Amino acid sequence: MANYFNTLPLREQLEQLAKCRFMHLDEFTEGVEALKGKKMVVIGCGAQGLNQGLNLRDSGLDVSYALREAAITEKRQSWKNATENGFTVGTYEQLIPSADVVLNLTPDKQHTAVVNAVMPMMKLGACLSYSHGFNIVEEGMQVRDDLTVIMVAPKCPGSEVRAEYVRGFGVPTLIAVHEDNDPQGEGLALAKAYAVGTGGHKAGVLMSSFIAEVKSDLMGEQTILCGMLQTGSLLCFDKMIEEGVEAGYASKLIQFGWETVTEALKYGGVTNMLDRLSNPAKIKAYDLSEELKVIMRPLYNKHQDDIMNGTFSRVMMEDWANDDVNLLGWRAETAETAFEKTPAGDVEISEQEYFDHGILMVAMVKAGVELAFETMTAAGIIADSAYYESLHETPLIANTIARKKLYEMNATISDTAEYGCYLYNHACLPLLAGFMRDIKTDVIGRGLELDDTGVDNARLIEVNTALRAHPVEAIGSELRGYMADMKKIV
Amino acid sequence: MRIVVENLNVDFEQRFQLNNINWTIEDQHHWVITGTNGAGKSALAAALAGAGDRLSGQILGLPERIGVVSFEAQEELIDKERKKDDADIMDVISEGTPVRDIIFSDCLDPDTAQQLVTLFGLDYLLARAFRKLSTGESRKVMIIRALSCKPQLLLLDEPFDGLDATTMGMLQNHLERLVERIPIIMVCNRFDEIPDFVTHIAYMQAGELTMQVERQDQDAYDNLYQLLHLKTTDLTIPKAEAETAIAKLPANQPLVKLTDLTIKYDEFKLIDQLNWTIQPNQHWQLSGPNGSGKTAILSIITGDHPQCYTNDILVFGFQRGNGESIWQIKQFIGYVSTALQWEYRVQISLRNVIISGFHDSIGLYTKATDRQKQIADQWLALLGMNDRADAPFQKLSFGDQRLLLIARAMVKHPPLLILDEPCLGLDDMNRQLVLALIEKICASSETSVIYVNHHAEDKIIGIEHFLSLEKNQT
Numbered sequence: 029m030a031n032y033f034n035t036l037p038l039r040e041q042l043e044q045l046a047k048c049r050f051m052h053l054d055e056f057t058e059g060v061e062a063l064k065g066k067k068m069v070v071i072g073c074g075a076q077g078l079n080q081g082l083n084l085r086d087s088g089l090d091v092s093y094a095l096r097e098a099a100i101t102e103k104r105q106s107w108k109n110a111t112e113n114g115f116t117v118g119t120y121e122q123l124i125p126s127a128d129v130v131l132n133l134t135p136d137k138q139h140t141a142v143v144n145a146v147m148p149m150m151k152l153g154a155c156l157s158y159s160h161g162f163n164i165v166e167e168g169m170q171v172r173d174d175l176t177v178i179m180v181a182p183k184c185p186g187s188e189v190r191a192e193y194v195r196g197f198g199v200p201t202l203i204a205v206h207e208d209n210d211p212q213g214e215g216l217a218l219a220k221a222y223a224v225g226t227g228g229h230k231a232g233v234l235m236s237s238f239i240a241e242v243k244s245d246l247m248g249e250q251t252i253l254c255g256m257l258q259t260g261s262l263l264c265f266d267k268m269i270e271e272g273v274e275a276g277y278a279s280k281l282i283q284f285g286w287e288t289v290t291e292a293l294k295y296g297g298v299t300n301m302l303d304r305l306s307n308p309a310k311i312k313a314y315d316l317s318e319e320l321k322v323i324m325r326p327l328y329n330k331h332q333d334d335i336m337n338g339t340f341s342r343v344m345m346e347d348w349a350n351d352d353v354n355l356l357g358w359r360a361e362t363a364e365t366a367f368e369k370t371p372a373g374d375v376e377i378s379e380q381e382y383f384d385h386g387i388l389m390v391a392m393v394k395a396g397v398e399l400a401f402e403t404m405t406a407a408g409i410i411a412d413s414a415y416y417e418s419l420h421e422t423p424l425i426a427n428t429i430a431r432k433k434l435y436e437m438n439a440t441i442s443d444t445a446e447y448g449c450y451l452y453n454h455a456c457l458p459l460l461a462g463f464m465r466d467i468k469t470d471v472i473g474r475g476l477e478l479d480d481t482g483v484d485n486a487r488l489i490e491v492n493t494a495l496r497a498h499p500v501e502a503i504g505s506e507l508r509g510y511m512a513d514m515k516k517i518v
Numbered sequence: 519m520r521i522v523v524e525n526l527n528v529d530f531e532q533r534f535q536l537n538n539i540n541w542t543i544e545d546q547h548h549w550v551i552t553g554t555n556g557a558g559k560s561a562l563a564a565a566l567a568g569a570g571d572r573l574s575g576q577i578l579g580l581p582e583r584i585g586v587v588s589f590e591a592q593e594e595l596i597d598k599e600r601k602k603d604d605a606d607i608m609d610v611i612s613e614g615t616p617v618r619d620i621i622f623s624d625c626l627d628p629d630t631a632q633q634l635v636t637l638f639g640l641d642y643l644l645a646r647a648f649r650k651l652s653t654g655e656s657r658k659v660m661i662i663r664a665l666s667c668k669p670q671l672l673l674l675d676e677p678f679d680g681l682d683a684t685t686m687g688m689l690q691n692h693l694e695r696l697v698e699r700i701p702i703i704m705v706c707n708r709f710d711e712i713p714d715f716v717t718h719i720a721y722m723q724a725g726e727l728t729m730q731v732e733r734q735d736q737d738a739y740d741n742l743y744q745l746l747h748l749k750t751t752d753l754t755i756p757k758a759e760a761e762t763a764i765a766k767l768p769a770n771q772p773l774v775k776l777t778d779l780t781i782k783y784d785e786f787k788l789i790d791q792l793n794w795t796i797q798p799n800q801h802w803q804l805s806g807p808n809g810s811g812k813t814a815i816l817s818i819i820t821g822d823h824p825q826c827y828t829n830d831i832l833v834f835g836f837q838r839g840n841g842e843s844i845w846q847i848k849q850f851i852g853y854v855s856t857a858l859q860w861e862y863r864v865q866i867s868l869r870n871v872i873i874s875g876f877h878d879s880i881g882l883y884t885k886a887t888d889r890q891k892q893i894a895d896q897w898l899a900l901l902g903m904n905d906r907a908d909a910p911f912q913k914l915s916f917g918d919q920r921l922l923l924i925a926r927a928m929v930k931h932p933p934l935l936i937l938d939e940p941c942l943g944l945d946d947m948n949r950q951l952v953l954a955l956i957e958k959i960c961a962s963s964e965t966s967v968i969y970v971n972h973h974a975e976d977k978i979i980g981i982e983h984f985l986s987l988e989k990n991q992t
Contacts, residue, residue: 088843
């Protein structure tokens with residue numbers, strides 16, 4: 029199989045990368061009609077598979093689960109999940125031939141094997157659905173000409189997909205149609221109906237392409253989302269220890285600091301995150317982030333280039349073929365870092381203190397978000413996608429670190445994201461060594477501790493203007509506006 | 519032991535304040551704190567346990583180990599378990615902490631704990647995940663935890679709520695044996711539940727401790743009782759909205775018909791071949807001990823239980839599992855329960871909570887019509903909350919939240935109203951109000967009521983059909 033993206037002419041690559049449109053509620057008036065009475069068969073009964081299936085069934089659709097024979101005979105967890113919830117469960121042979129839609133909700137790594145197994149059994153003109161486009165775009169999976177290929181990707185963990193549906197709402201969802209596989213022109217109608225079935229239409233649906241989803245998702249997750257937070261955690265912790273900050277305090281400041289500062293990011297973008305700082309601290313954070321952006325820009329460019337030309341996926345798949353030797357080795361290394369091994373201390377840190385004592389962390393988030401956004405848009409990814417895959421998702425990963433620290437964060441994100449995260453981290457740590465030498469506890473660990481918090485007006489205006497003028501802020505406020513409209517009508 | 523509270527002022531996240539509390543708890547005295555919903559009963563108990571920000575004043579003589587039972591503590595523990603649930607990020611279904619660990623890890627007095635586990639008949643639940651317990655079962659676990667920490671003081675906020683009559687009797691007996699050694703302070707909404715060992719009653723009003731009455735003093739005791747029995751007058755239920763009115767169902771078709779209903783987990787059958795038909799305009803009372811499957815049956819009817827797809831269920835003309843959506847089912851049902859109250863954790867105003875009843879949603883995601891707002895305001899007036907229409911729901915007291923959720927359930931005048939222990943956690947006065955409200959609803963001919971309750975004395979005039987469940991432990 030060859031990298032699909034690389035087989036396309038530049039014109040089409042650019043066209044596909046630029047696809048991303050926020051769909052309005054009135055585009056979903058047909059509800060689940062396109063899927064009514066059709067047989068939907070889910071492969072994979074983890075949190076996404078189970079919860080999406082529950083929603084689809086509660087929306088009046090016919091859902092069953094195809095598992096491998098061994099999973100059924102050994103009554104594995106996936107079998108239990110499906111049967112306890114009253115679903116019909118069968119082998120591929122029993123269910124796939126009569127399926128109208130096959131929902132592949134297994135992890136990336138299994139896609140090739142799963143699709144190769146089910147494709148020959150699928151009936152003429154059926155639909156194959158993905159929740160991530162890696163298999164199609166990077167592995168170049170060739171799907172039978174008569175089959176329709178779509179993607180429906182709720183942008184939240186499986187349990188939230190269910191919880192929001194039960195409340196009468198949904199989670200933001202990305203949909204796409206693989207244009208090479210849309211023989212009957214029904215791909216969009218099926219994807220829309222699927223999004224309605226999971227409740228996604230109420231929270232906002234993005235119409236994207238397989239290519240835009242893969243190339244922006246990979247870039248976001250390996251740089252700002254996981255990579256920057258991992259590198260930042262390690263550097264900030266080691267610096268605080270070196271400067272004599274109490275270890276438990278340092279550990280807690282980092283573990284929960286990312287979550288706290290990115291919560292501000294979620295509500296009001298980079299501007300609001302920096303507005304949470306005092307004026308002198310804001311100027312400090314701004315200057316640090318500008319410095320960081322200059323140092324790290326070549327690294328962001330390299331990641332984006334490797335993703336675009338297929339180097340990243342090729343190298344990672346070599347590791348898949350080599351029993352994940354690199355991945356597992358790097359995962360083990362993460363467990364041995366000082367930050368990971370120091371539990372958070374039993375100290376009270378107020379919400380504001382996370383900002384005041386974490387100026388460098390704020391600067392790192394700002395630098396990472398802006399760089400990822402700038403690099404993506406420079407590579408032809410449309411601003412909407414770039415926003416979602418950088419700023420929008422950072423709080424989700426920060427939340428995972430707050431709950432599980434780095435080792436578990438890495439073990440719980442997809443293997444693809446984790447692999448990219450380590451690549452970033454290994455390159456970024458030495459890159460920032462010189463920068464970190466000049467860092468003191470005024471920007472990480474203790475705060476500025478100024479008697480006089482006065483600043484120069486002209487400089488403050490300059491910084492505020494620069495913050496607000498960044499293109500991620502413009503698209504961010506527009507998209508957050510849509511989401512807020514949908515979320516809260518008061 | 520002697521506990522002295524002096525000029526105490528405590529702030530609870532700026533949503534409630536205790537003012538100027540002066541109170542002495544002498545050795546061998548056992549108190550009940552009472553008052554209307556939102557008066558500060560639970561707040562006073564919580565303040566003794568260390569909650570809230572102390573603005574001024576002091577508490578002297580507080581012992582080191584305090585056993586606490588309260589809805590808040592229970593909710594906190596359930597919430598903690600929910601947060602521990604890694605299902606979302608691990609892509610696996612997590613089981614949660616088993617009851618055994620919740621009770622016995624860090625337990626100072628495992629002998630007592632084991633004794634109570636046996637007494638309450640919880641042995642068979644020890645291996646089950648704590649968050650999978652029913653409300654009543656998890657409450658029993660909380661009680662065991664409080665009693666087995668070698669407490670020097672017991673703070674029991676509504677300890678009997680959610681317990682069936684047998685368990686309640688056993689708990690009363692157990693407490694009776696402790697009173698010699700340990701002072702007990704209880705928050706109790708129901709006068710008829712005040713145990714014999716209680717010697718004093720404290721009456722809270724608007725954050726102040728306004729009355730302290732010795733139980734021996736019969737006149738003062740009677741006055742207090744009467745005060746709590748004050749009822750609002752003139753109950754009229756606002757009409758539904760004409761535009762979104764629910765389609766009329768045929769009068770000769772049952773609302774609900776469950777045929778050989780069986781609910782099972784692994785090999786354990788919670789419900790075994792139950793048949794139940796609810797005809798239009800019939801009112802039912804559903805009763806049974808904790809863990810007998812009452813809530814499970816109700817969630818089969820509402821479509822929230824996944825096994826509704828594997829049973830023969832006819833609801834409102836839909837044979838389940840034939841392409842209907844749960845929203846088509848839910849439009850015919852109004853629903854109130856403690857679990858719903860715990861699930862209702864969104865930022866929303868009181869008015870919008872009521873309006874969300876038109877959409878069967880938790881939170882409001884659709885624009886409200888002017889008529890809907892009007893109807894919501896009529897309900898708020900009925901509940902005496904019209905001056906707080908835009909206040910946040912989360913800041914209401916537990917009892918006021920319950921009243922509001924009943925209004926939410928009734929706002930669309932559903933053919934079926936399900937009230938799963940609607941009086942749980944309510945004070946005497948609000949309980950009377952709720953019961954009167956339910957009686958009104960029963961008397962109107964359009965809505966059928968399923969009423970679930972442990973308390974035999976909470977009878978509703980107009981309920982003429984009864985379904986009593988046995989506990990299936992096979």
